Amino acid sequence: MGAKRLKAIVARGSKPPAAIDKDRAKGQLVWFKEHYDRAKDRFHQLGSSSAVMALEASGILPTRNFRDGSFEHARAISGQTMRDTILVHRGTCYACAVACKREVEVKDLGVTPKYGGPEYETLAASGSLCGVSDLNALALINQLYAQYVLDSISTGAVIAFAMECYEHGIITKEMTGGIELTWGTADAVVQIVHLIGKREGIGRLLGEGVKRAAAELGSGAERFALHVKGQELPMHDPRGKKGLSLAYALSPTGADHMEAPHDPLYAGFHAQGHPMGVLGLIEPLDPLTLDAKKVRAFFETQKVWSSYNSIGMCDFVGTPLNGLELEPLVSYINAVTGWNMSLYELMKVGERNNTLARLFNSREGFTPDDDTLPPRMHEGIGNGPLKGQSIDRDEFLAARRTYYQMAGWDPETGQPTAAKLAELGLEDAVKS
Ligand code: SF4
Known part of the structure; x- marks a missing residue:
């Protein structure tokens, strides 16, 4: 599409789509309803954030840029803690019975249910991967990702990469504009998200993703850049699930x-x-x-x-x-x-x-x-x-x-x- 200078294809119609065989289609939906129990479904009860404690128990919760597989504050950022503290509603995609979406509120930080709530990937990428254990801050970071239209996996992963570079002196305080980019500092993550969203300061470099940022930084930064084909690793560790x-x-x-x-x-x-x-x-x-x-x-x-x-x-x-x-x-x-x-x-x-x-x-x-x-x-x-x-x-x-x-x-x-x-x-x- 890019080569053809085509921006988008839009298809519009005036009639609602209808099944060819409505009775049979309805029968299949009834089948699902009869075989599905929300009360037993972790996706409805805890959303994708149910994965935090499950992966922590398995020893593969990505932590500190995949150096570790266990995060000492996993429960603080878990779906269970979210349910018991800041969750105000469970939302859904159109007509979906599962309704896995989280909607959270943190009034002090201006976090509103309008932006939903953090999925597992956000909790891990900006949480355990960066050593951050503040669930309210993660709710704010999730909202910022939505407002800046940033991918939560890649952005969290590039910040964790930057933290490891900072630890090794490859990124300095001068380069961050004075931000102490140390593991577990939620406020530093918030500040870097703003810089990436606005493409200002070090945010211009980090906004390019770990592969390009590492190439530009040099000094051995490549060993902290976890990606395949330039795509940052998602929040699942194949060392504990090898397929x-x-x-x-x-x-x-x-x-x-x-x-x-x-x-x-x-x-x-x-x-x-x-x-x-x-x-x-x-x-x-x-x-x-x-x-x-x-x-x-x-x-x-x-x-x-x-x-x-x-x-x-x-x-x-x-x-x-x-x-x-x-x-x-x-x-x-x-x-x-x-x-x-x-x-x-x-x-x-x-x-x-x-x-x-x-x-x-x-x-x-x-x-x-x-x-x-x-x-x-x-x-x-x-x-x-x-x-x-x-x-x-x-x-x-x-x-x-x-x-x-x-x-x-x-x-x-x-x-x-x-x-x-x-x-x-x-x-x-x-x-x-
Ligand atoms: S369709 Fe939407 S609400 Fe339903 S399970 Fe999938 S992501 Fe969750």
């Missing part, structure tokens, strides 16, 4: 925690009616393994979430994170569209998405050298229950190679083979 290392390395858009479900969900696979059983995933897998079985689980479930992207389906509603299973989903798609799609075809939609994105990246010069992890992921976690746990470099490269082969990509060049393109009906994609 996620494939998601970070192989996502076409760089490190992405929403590329596929995470390993703890693979640990719950079973042969007695697990929703992923329809894809043949019935064997529980240890989060700390990175063998061919793990690659297969990632490969299959990546297609599921990719197909969700195509149909506009929220990952917090569909299986395996929540109760809407694949067969009822296919039935719903057919009721709405009038198609006669099968689950097989839906999975092919997901695979086609991933392959097309790979073709695009290959054309733009990306190679297997870009499908890597930041060096810190190959070093041990600094504290907590998984202290010392790391991703073995050779094991990771072997898993990546297995994935290439499973996906029908050349194991040396990483490019989709002619046979795979033919199988997906994408031959024309390489001719243009």
